Amino acid sequence: MEFSTRIIHEDNIKDGSGAVMSPIILSTTFERGQDGISYPGGFFYSRYDNPNRHSLEQKLAKMENGAGCVSFASGLAAATVVFQSLKTGDHIVLPDDTYFSIRTILDTMFSGFGLSYTLVDMTDLDALRKAIQPNTKLVWTETPSNPLIKVTDLAAVAAIAKEHNCFTVTDNTWATPYYTKPIEFGIDIVLHSTTKYLGGHSDILGGALIFGENNQRYEFIKACQKLGGAVPSPYDCWLLCRSLTTFVARMPIHSNNAMQLAAYLEAHPKIDRVLYPGLTSHPQHEVAARQMTNGFGGMLSILVKGDRATALQLADKLQLFTHATSLGGVESLIEHRKSIEGDLSPTPDNLLRISAGIEDVKDLINDFEQALLSI
Template identity: 80%
Template sequence: MEFSTRIIHEDNIKDGSGAVMSPIILSTTFERGEDGINYPGGYFYSRYDNPNRNALENKLAKMENGATCVSFASGLAAATNVFQSLKSGDHIIIPDDTYFSIRSILDQMFAAFGIRYTLVDMTDLAGVEKAIQPNTVLIWMETPSNPSLKITDIEAIVRIAKKHNCFTVADNTWATPFYTKPTDLGVDITLHSTTKYLGGHSDILGGALIFKNADERYERIRAFQKLGGAVPSPYDCWLLCRSLTTFVARMPIHSNNAMQLASYLEAHPKIERVLYPGLTSHPQHPIAVKQMQNGYGGMLSILVKGDRSSALKLADALNLFTHATSLGGVESLIEHRKSIEGEASPTADNLLRISVGIEDIKDLVEDFKQALEKI
């Protein structure tokens, strides 16, 4: 079956009632068999496994063409479990413009355990290879990056990683499997904040790791999930599976709207620069063409002419774009990232990150038109 058909029809829960939609199994515990040892239903405690979580993980693994999936209560919980799978003294390479909370996790949680990292511009392949140390075990990618939308050549980074016996993780939250499948490009683990486009409605918190192979690291991370307990609730798993049924319908609208809005803003005299991989002006546009299909995503960033004040005024003057954190919902959002990340952030003061929703593009452009006239 085709991608969209499989998401809707495969791995759903059948309980014998004839319900068309999968039920929510809220029970935290499950009955033992007559022998008092085994569990005929395959489940014994919801921290370890749950029918709704099992259905979700099967769907996500297939969406990314992976062997298996481990889901979590948030995207950062998923990232934390990857870092927990390392050992003291290990070294990581991460993008110089990675999602700022990744750096915060490493600085505040893992530095005391002897895990170190180097920030590298992932578009500089020679720089990536030069940053590899004898104890480097992991190269972390994020493409498009948050919030500067750099595009990493995934296959090239995978080749470097294999050459130096490193494993790879790609944060695919922004590209989603609709546009890019890192597993097909050789990545070992694909990460998602399922809060974003996979959830799609700004009402679910979750994360997931999809593994190319069900290897020893997968087994270790699966054990961390079960023992650590940072698992999504049955309701969140059910809600996310519900959201996935409209995933293929939503994503083309996000991308088409973002492309049109980016083109409009790039030509506006009050905008210094537009960062969007679908524009030919983007420095990694050829790489985006090579590894992104079906469009270039629903995220873009703009640099407003002026300073922080100018950027904040523009965000405040918009009516349809809500000034709020997060992204990937059907509604359009805009955010001044520097003020949320703090002064240590490398993000420019005049940068606004835009999550383009699925409203009518004419209304979105008109909203920016009236807002730009006010600054």
């Protein structure tokens, strides 16, 4: 079956009632068999596994063409477990504009664990090679990046990492498996904040790791999920599976709206620069065109002509775009990232990050037109 058909029809829960939609199994515990040892239903305690979580993980693994999936209560919980799989003295290579909370996790939660990291421009492959040290174990990628919209050549990065016996993680939250499947380019682990496009309605918190193969690291992280307990609730898993049924319908609209909005803003005299991989002006447009299928995603960033105050004023004047954090919902959002990330952030003061929703694009452009007239 094709991608969209499989999401809707495969790995659903059948409970014998004839229900068309999968039920929510809220029970935290499950009955043993007559022998007092086995669990005929395959489940015994909801922290270890649950029918709704099992269904979700099966779906997500197939969407990324992976061998297995481990889901978590948030995207950062998923990222944290990856770092827990490292050992004292290990070194990590991170993108220089990685999602700022990744650096915060390493600087705070892991400050006493002997991990170190180097920031590098992942679009510069020579810089990546120079950043790898004898104790480097992990190369972390994020494409497109948040919020500077850099596009990483995943196949090239994966090849360099393998030369140095490093494993790779790609945060695929923005591209999603609709546009990019990193495992197909040699990436070992794919990370998702399922809060974003996979959830798609700004009402679910979750995260997931999808593995190219079920190896020792997969087993360790699966054990961390069970023992650490940072698992998504059955209801959140059910809600996310519900959202996945419209995933293929939503994603083209996000991408088409972002493309048209980017083209409009690039031509506007009050906008200094538009960062969107679908524009030929984007520095990695050729990489994006080779690596992203079905479109270039729903995320773009703009650099407003002016300073921080001008950017904040523009965000405030918009009426359809809500000035709020997060992304990937059906509604359009805009955010001044520097004020969220703080003084250590490399994000420019005049940058606004835009999550294009699935409203009519004419209304989105008209909203920007009226807002730009007032600044």
